Amino acid sequence: MSVFENLRQVFRSETPDHTYECKGCGKPFELQHQVCPSCGGFRVERVDWSDITN
Ligand SMILES: [Zn+2]
Known part of the structure; x- marks a missing residue:
């Protein structure tokens, strides 16, 4: 995992999108969703x- 991705995860933990x-x-x-529209x-x-940030 890159540093950039780590930072993104920190920001996401503040304001999850x-x-x-x-x-x-x-x-x-x-x-x-009951069923994933994608898969x-x-x-x-x-x-x-x-759990993710740990
Ligand atoms: Zn899916």
């Missing part, structure tokens, strides 16, 4: 920002 993401394809969403997966889950 999405709350959910597909665990299948990684596509971010502001709202939760059709069922694993659209809430992003745990503290």
Whole structure:
């Protein structure tokens, strides 16, 4: 992971631009979806920002 990406993640933890993401394809969403519109997966889950920054 580059330094730039680290900084981006810090900023995102301050003001996250999405709350959910597909665990299948990684596509971010502001709202939760039952089915991912991108890949059709069922694993659209809430992003745990503290987990990412750790
Ligand atoms: Zn997906």
